[in-house]
Amino acid sequence: xxxxxxxxxxxxxxxxxxxxxxxxxxDAIAQLADVAGHASTVLFNWxxxxxxxxxxxxxxxxxxxxxxxxxxxxxxxxxxLGAQAADAVAQIQDAAQKVDAFLGTVKKIGDRxxxxxxxxxxAGAALVGDAxxxxxxxxxxxxALKAAQA
Amino acid sequence: MSTRSRAARPLxxxxxxxxxxxxxxxxxxxxxxxxxxxxxxxxxxxTSGLAASCEQRERYMALGNPGTFDDxxxxxxxxxxxxxxxxxxxxxxxxxxxLADYAGALAKLSGAKPTAFDGEIxxxxxxxxxxxxxxxxPIFDSSKLGAATKIARAAVAMLTQARIETLKRSTLExxxxxxRSVVEAMKSYAGKxxxxxxxxxxxxxxxxxxxxxxxxxxxxxxxxxARLPWRWAQTAARADIAANELEARRVRAFDxxxxxxxxxxxxxxxxxxxxxxxxxxxxVAAFVAQVQAxxxxxxxx
Numbered sequence: 187x188x189x190x191x192x193x194x195x196x197x198x199x200x201x202x203x204x205x206x207x208x209x210x211x212x213d214a215i216a217q218l219a220d221v222a223g224h225a226s227t228v229l230f231n232w233x234x235x236x237x238x239x240x241x242x243x244x245x246x247x248x249x250x251x252x253x254x255x256x257x258x259x260x261x262x263x264x265x266x267l268g269a270q271a272a273d274a275v276a277q278i279q280d281a282a283q284k285v286d287a288f289l290g291t292v293k294k295i296g297d298r299x300x301x302x303x304x305x306x307x308x309a310g311a312a313l314v315g316d317a318x319x320x321x322x323x324x325x326x327x328x329x330a331l332k333a334a335q336a
Numbered sequence: 337m338s339t340r341s342r343a344a345r346p347l348x349x350x351x352x353x354x355x356x357x358x359x360x361x362x363x364x365x366x367x368x369x370x371x372x373x374x375x376x377x378x379x380x381x382x383t384s385g386l387a388a389s390c391e392q393r394e395r396y397m398a399l400g401n402p403g404t405f406d407d408x409x410x411x412x413x414x415x416x417x418x419x420x421x422x423x424x425x426x427x428x429x430x431x432x433x434x435l436a437d438y439a440g441a442l443a444k445l446s447g448a449k450p451t452a453f454d455g456e457i458x459x460x461x462x463x464x465x466x467x468x469x470x471x472x473x474p475i476f477d478s479s480k481l482g483a484a485t486k487i488a489r490a491a492v493a494m495l496t497q498a499r500i501e502t503l504k505r506s507t508l509e510x511x512x513x514x515x516r517s518v519v520e521a522m523k524s525y526a527g528k529x530x531x532x533x534x535x536x537x538x539x540x541x542x543x544x545x546x547x548x549x550x551x552x553x554x555x556x557x558x559x560x561x562a563r564l565p566w567r568w569a570q571t572a573a574r575a576d577i578a579a580n581e582l583e584a585r586r587v588r589a590f591d592x593x594x595x596x597x598x599x600x601x602x603x604x605x606x607x608x609x610x611x612x613x614x615x616x617x618x619x620v621a622a623f624v625a626q627v628q629a630x631x632x633x634x635x636x637x
Contacts, residue, residue, distance in 0.1 A: 216528035223536035231543040234400045264424035267521045274517030275434040281511050285441035
């Protein structure tokens, strides 16, 4: 078996699939990048191991082209991932903000609860021996809380 | 015992029992938040690693090119060529940031205390206790006042806790699909894009190491001196390859951890009412430990 020339390697590299369309998935584009990157590496190692080969300049040019293609395709894959996941990223970041807003609201509720708890405390002390009075005061806390949360 | 006290005790006991049940549900969600946060932390270096690996490959390739060679110029050229990947890494970092934000939100919800108003209630109760008639006797019976404020505290906590529980459950349910999309994007970035770049860089470095080894061969003792630069250079090349392989292992471990995290999230929703069954969180913890072990390997390099 004869050793492959730069032309053989170039032909193999160029036989890789055509440039991806917008419909291709990020994974498919990343796979194309791998093909281009691998072909570039093969050419690099061939050139380094065969410095006296006649078509070494051609190998270098093609290697650089494929190397740049791999970079561009990886960049495209990440951008596509970003576009595909943009809504999901926005949604879970929005969820995080809603939690912050909710916990902020809880603190505001706390201010209003201060009044309600005072009612309970005073009613509980004033209505000594009146079981219904204490329970009524608890109900008033529920009411105050619901009003504050509304 | 007064009629009021007899009526108050069962209510307070019921309130406290319900609160105890709610608190038991907090820990798995807190654990999940912590595991998500760890995963986001593990992922973060991957985003800057893409361009860094690209630059390393370009520097190695420049070593093998004909013509003049200037180390600093080669660095600048590599940085310029890989600049687009640095920008792409910024996009990829958004996925990890979103996961970290989500983890933080869950941790906050899990850590929210239903007794947050204890201080205010206690202060008011204390102020009421301090009120006295002209003759110095207290206006309010302190023991009964204490019982009333205890009930108030429990009632407030129950309602607040119920709101937190509802929000926690709806947060999990509403964001299941969004979380899956974000984590899948992270997996694709790490497992396809970044892993591919690491492989390309590793193959170039391995080729160069092989040539360094070949160039290091000295047929005679007299040839040794001239081969020393190639022999010394092997150490740096091997270290670069080892670091690359380590990063590739991290990426593979991340992929498994991400799958386990998604499964744990689904389990949290499915078992929210019997939350102790979220056993897959243990898997997430195990994988995080695995990644930690890999990081420890790196520190030992």
